[in-house]
Amino acid sequence: GIWNGSHFYGPGRLHKVTVRTDEGITGYGWNGGTAAEKPLGLYPGYVDYFRPLVVGRDPMDTRGLATDLGEKLIKILGPGGINTHVLAAINIACWDIKGKALGKSIHQLLGGAQKRIRTYIAGGYYAEGKGLEELQEEVRFNVEEMHASAVKIKIGDPTVGLAGDMRRVEASRQAIGDDLTLMVDANCALDLDTSLEFARLLPDYNVYWFEEPLPIHDYEGHGKLAAESAVKIATGENGYHLAHFKTLLDHKGASILNVDVGVCPGYDVAMDIAELAAQRGVSIAPHGCQELQLPLAAAISHGEFLEYYPVAVDPLRAEMFQPVLKPDDDGFVTV
CATH class of the missing domain: 3.20.20.120 (Enolase-like C-terminal domain)
Structure with missing residues (x-):
């Protein structure tokens, strides 16, 4: 393992989120990763929480998703933490969909x-x-x-x-x-x-x-x-x-x-x-x-x-x- 001034790190791990559309476009997002000792076992529970709030929405409306599942849920989920990590992966997956639909890179x-x-x-x-x-x-x-x-x-x-x-x-x-x-x-x-x-x-x-x-x-x-x-x-x-x-x-x-x-x-x-x-x-x-x-x-x-x-x-x-x-x-x- 390695460490910095505050944390010890073992092997890095990634939490991947896949979003599929009814038009056959699939988007991928992820978080965790580099030397991160994050409790990734807790992340799927937030995916399950967000799923009914995401299904049926327009994946091109990444701004609306970020706002409605972020700022507007602070009373329920708190201002930040695992919830925003998982929301980030969903948002990134939707940007991937947006790019594929429009034929442009996210960049x-x-x-x-x-x-x-x-x-x-x-x-x-x-x-x-x-x-x-x-x-x-x-x-x-x-x-x-x-x-x-x-x-x-x-x-x-x-x-x-x-x-x-x-x-x-x-x-x-x-x-x-x-x-x-x-x-x-x-x-x-x-x-x-x-x-x-x-x-x-x-x-x-x-x-x-x-x-x-x-x-x-x-x-x-x-x-x-x-x-x-x-x-x-x-x-x-x-x-x-x-x-x-x-x-x-x-x-x-x-x-x-x-x-x-x-x-x-x-x-x-x-x-x-x-x-x-x-x-x-x-x-x-x-x-x-x-x-x-x-x-x-x-x-x-x-x-x-x-x-x-x-x-x-x-x-x-x-x-x-x-x-x-x-x-x-x-x-x-x-x-």
Whole structure:
């Protein structure tokens, strides 16, 4: 297994949802996946709950489905969690149907602003027996063999501490050289004081962004950190609704939003968040499953990065997605 600052992960698993239409078009959506220890055994119960609310509706009305089964059911299901994960898979499946019916890709339907988008390789997890040398080998492999021009590593393990994590940052920078982009991700593991200390030290290694330093609803803390940090603050992978992102940006708490179409209820809400980001001068770098996030990230002009999980981090990916999406020689992927 591997772990970050907050969670231990075993093998990744996917929860797939299939939607069939009376016109013979089948759509597929999914969630879970990359290194996720989600209770996927609970997901079918939500599919059973949503089924009678979906059957008979127009699959082309993805907006209506997202609203009626999301915001309008908050009193019944709560604001977010497994319900929005499952709703996301249903929404994505309906977008798949919409694209097949219209003869267009989801990327095109969402705007199609970019034909190619830069990737960064997500990795640098903690693991048993993985020291600085092994971390350097990993990030060097991502650069030399995976053509990455940007890599991300984990920080925030309380047993490693600030000093130990800064040694990891230093080792990673030494391994990839001065010209490539380095990001760090704390997975909400830190308090404000520790985050501020990291923010003071990270510029020494030209770190581009500091991801999820704080618990997601600490809006005031994000605002204080962003005001003090020379490194960009990125967050959003655990945000379920537009209101969360609006509150975050009202506090000026981030420069980059890591919205995830499998966590918020699908592409419609994710596009609302992307439009808000554009209004606030904030870029989008989605979190999670690259096969789902690519249509969103490349659909908008302010899509800055696509997160890319190599097979070494998520072996299931090589079995599920064919052909395997791979970065081009310059670290971009072509839609």
